[in-house]
Amino acid sequence: MPAASATPPRPEFSPGSRIAVLLPLPLAGPYDYRVGHESVAVGDFVRVPLGNREAVGVAWGPGDGDIPETRLRAITGRMEAAPPMPDALRALVDWVAAYTLAPPGAVLKMAMSVPAALEPVRGPLLCHLVEPQPDLRSSTARTQVLACAARLPPLTVTDLAREAGVGPGVVRGLIKAGALRIEESGLPPAIAEPDAAWPGPRLSPDQARAATALADSLDRGFSVTLLDGVTGSGKTEVYFEAVAATLAAGRQVLVLLPEIALSTQWLHRFASRFGCPPSEWHSELGDTRRRDTWRAVATGRAKVVVGARSALFLPFSDLGLIIVDEEHDGAFKQEDGVSYHARDMAVVRARLGAIPVVLASATPALETVANVQAGRYRKLVLPDRHAGAALPTIASVDLRRNPPPRGRWLGPDLVAALTETAAAGEQAMLYLNRRGYAPLTLCRVCGFRLRCPNCTAWLVEHRGAGRLICHHCGYAVRRPESCPECGSEEGFTACGPGVERVAEEAALLFPDLRQAVMTSDTCGGPAAAAALVGAMAEGRLDLLVGTQIVAKGYHFPRLTLVGVIDADLGLEGGDLRAAERTFQLLSQVAGRAGRAERPGRVLLQTWQPEHPVMRALVAGDRDGFMEREAEMRRAALMPPFGRLAALILSGPEPDPLDDFARRLGRAAPPAAGIDVLGPAPAPLALLRGRHRRRFLIKAERGVPLQAWLRDWLGRVAPTGGIRVQVDVDPTGFQ
Known part of the structure; x- marks a missing residue:
């Protein structure tokens, strides 16, 4: 696999010229600014004035010229500590915004999810041993810490505590007592580098053939391969061979898993195969680790990243391969905010970067199967379980x-x-x-059901926690002693x-x-x-x-x-x-x-x-x-043989919301190949205290659905706290 070709020079704007800056805010597009005293290139992170405060955005391209030069405000300065945003990531932001009809700034926010990573790099705080303190109160735990500090190079508080087999509080106590001092290392945290030459397991003939086919695709630009194997067939070990080949070429790898925080065994298998764990990216990481990982990805020090769907928007400096494991899993669909499917956007990201993407599953999604049958994707099959x-x-x-x-x-x-x-x-x-103990609690005397006050949902009993909980908004309450409707103290019963x-x-x-x-x-x-x-x-x-x-x-x-x-x-x-x-x-x-x-x-x-x-x-x-x-989907022209989009309208009061929904429905422009269903109450007609109505748009393939949606939504503006969320290619109907 050849190394990435040289990146073309980024367009540069000299002092005084007009430039468009995209901000990580739900805005319709970039704002124009004037370049200050130093030149700025496309992709640079820059500080700009916004109202009476300062914001950080990305230099996106030439300004559009609508605002008079005299009204342009100047860029405050570049964020020197952060590498520029890669071209492929900026292209992905634009593509996702256009496809999902989300504001470009809202998509950019996902790519700038760690503001601290743009600040000057600070090394980790390390513990250094100080000269012996004669009046230091001694203990077994403290003695262990001091012995480790004398034997080992400077470590962080957490690492020193782990090496000594004590809690971090013991280390902090020694710092407070003056026996240890804290100093910044001046270097970014070390990142273990997976070893491409680390010996892997012996593959079966079927696995070896699939692994060779994947490795052969790595030097051929963009491609999509479905790795279709029964459960237990060793799909992970097969695509690990493609990971090894990509690492040997000096490039980065992204592996998407549905719920990385739950993938303990996968992480152990990776460490066994490559000699160290990969870099992780998911919502359970602390702020410091997210900052360090973001920087390591941007500078190319993080060679393999395994993450949840949001890892797609990390600033890889030289991404060479994307793998989407369990590609059928519904967790890859983001419903809130910018609605996108990480599997589909991974394919887009690979195409924009001219690199291969592997989709792995024992039960591929019908959309993926249809792409294989249409010749757009290649399929490799593992028909048998590993080791007999x-x-x-x-x-x-x-x-x-x-x-x-x-x-x-x-x-x-x-x-x-x-x-x-x-x-x-x-x-x-x-x-x-x-989840929980029972999905419904009702009164046997009068039939009253305990429901969420904020959602169209029953409260689920979690007996272990002693709570009735709404799984949609998180509302929780103790089960009442008596029925609020009839006053019965004996009537409540768990159903289901x-x-x-x-x-x-x-x-x-x-x-x-x-x-x-x-x-x-x-x-x-x-x-x-x-x-x-x-x-x-x-x-x-x-x-x-x-x-x-x-x-x-x-x-x-x-x-x-x-x-x-x-x-x-x-x-x-x-x-x-x-x-x-x-x-x-x-x-x-x-x-x-x-x-x-x-x-x-x-x-x-x-x-x-x-x-x-x-x-x-x-x-x-x-x-x-x-x-x-x-066959059933094809007959009904439903995905993947037709297209769907959903509009979810929500508001604080039902009557104004219904009025807006009717006006919006009447404003729908007629178009061949497009049917509008609704408005109708959403299945969850009340969610988190907001009333919800829904349109479902059914379109033939080939119809310019996004352009039609933009035209429609531009005809009626929501008022009175009403929001309109667009979900192109919805996978659920809540």
């Missing part, structure tokens, strides 16, 4: 014929399977994609199961099993997730009960049974992707079973065993299911 492991057997359990006892959720077949698994000393997993209730039932039936619950509530960060995953992988748990996060690519060698409590959950509601999404999720959950030498089995408790999703899962007919799904 067999795919699990999947069976449906008809709850109409063999239901669980009244008030229970584990049917007799699943209980029997759990008993057999426990007797064999193997592990089991119970899956239900519903959540994972906490399933775990409670499992504990009653199998009191000797060591079990844990894995949800976004119990895994509040990487450390909690790592602890649970480690306990399961090391055999310190017998039963794991969890929501969809248990399907995130984990490898548990002793896990042989997966029980799905409610396989029908997610099939209802009119979502055009409901069947596809349910098939993908259940396939991924099922794929956790039998990944080593012990065979696995999966039981799907369902009230609809005849449903196409259940039939396809039991038969192992993924391709047949996707083909039938595609």
Whole structure:
């Protein structure tokens, strides 16, 4: 893979000339400024006056000339400490803004998410040993710290505490006592560099062929490859070979994972393969680490970054490869703010940079499959599990014929399977994609239901936390002692199961099993997730009960049974992707079973065993299911064979909102190939205290949808606190 070609010189503007500066604010476009006493080039980060304050933006190009020269304000100065924003990233900002109809400044804000990284570089604060203090109060912990400080080079407070096996408070106490002093190192924090030559595992013939094909694509400019492999086929090890080849060429790699904070095993596998961990980018990182990582990416010191969708907007200086793992996962879609799909934008970013992108999945999205069939993407297939492991057997359990006892959720077949698994000393997993104890609490006397005051949603009981919680806005309250409607003190009852209730039932039936619950509530960060995953992988748990996060690519060698409590959950509601999404999720959950030498089995408790999703899962007919799904979408001209966009209108009061929605609907310009559905109340008609109405726009492929939307939205301006959010290519309908 050749090194990147020389970057063409950036257009430079001399003092006194007009230049456009884009600010990270929800503005319609750049503002014009006058270049001050020093020249400024496109991509430079600059300080500019904005009203009565100063802001930081990016020099975007020549000014448009609308503002008289006499009114132009001068750029205050360049941010010398920050490398210029790369051309490909600026192009991505423009592209995403145009495609999503978001203000360019709102997109730029995602690329300038760490303002501190633009300030002058400061090295880490390191602890230096001071001459012995005769009056220093001694302790075992302090002695350990001082011994480490004398033996090792200067370290940060956190690192010194870790080396000494004490808490950071001990180190800080020694600093306060004068036994240690803090000094800035003057150098940026060291970044471990992955070793491309580090020996990897021996690949199977299928894996080796796929790895060679990926490596061969690295020197051919832009391409998209779907790495399609069954669960447990070793897709990660295959694309690691492409990572190694990219590193050997001296270029950077971006790996996108759906929820990087939960991907403990992936990080361990990377460190084993390349000798050190990658740089991480996700919302759980602290401010200092985000700042250091952003700088390391911009200067090229961070060679491999693994991150969530926002990592797409990092300023890579020489990006050579993008990998999107679990490309089908819904977590790659951002709903709030700028609505974009990270998988699709990763393809755009690769095209703008003329580099390859790899999409990996055992259950590819229908959009990806359609692109493969159209010849736009290449496909590499891994048909078998690695090391001879067999795919699990999947069976449906008809709850109409063999239901669980009244008030229970584990049917007799699943209980029997759990008993057999426990007797064999193997592990089991119970899956239900519903957090909490119960999704609804009602009064049996009068029928009153506890609902969120801010959203169109029931309050979910979280018995462990002693709270009723709204999963949409976070509102939480203790369960009232009596019914607010009828005053009954005995009438409240929990309706339906959540994972906490399933775990409670499992504990009653199998009191000797060591079990844990894995949800976004119990895994509040990487450390909690790592602890649970480690306990399961090391055999310190017998039963794991969890929501969809248990399907995130984990490898548990002793896990042989997966029980799905409610396989029908997610099939209802009119979502055009409901069947596809349910098939993908259940396939991924099922794929956790039998990944080593012990065979696995999966039981799907369902009230609809005849449903196409259940039939396809039991038969192992993924391709047949996707083909039938595609036929239905094609007949209805729905994505990926047609296009959708959604307008979500929200406001503080319903009547003005309805009036605006009607006026906007009447203003829709007629156009061939475009149908406007609505306005109608959104499924979540009240969210976070704001009333919501929705338009759905259905368009034929080839219709200039964005231009039509701009024309429409420019005809009626929202007033009275009403907001309009545009979602091009929506994946959900809330």
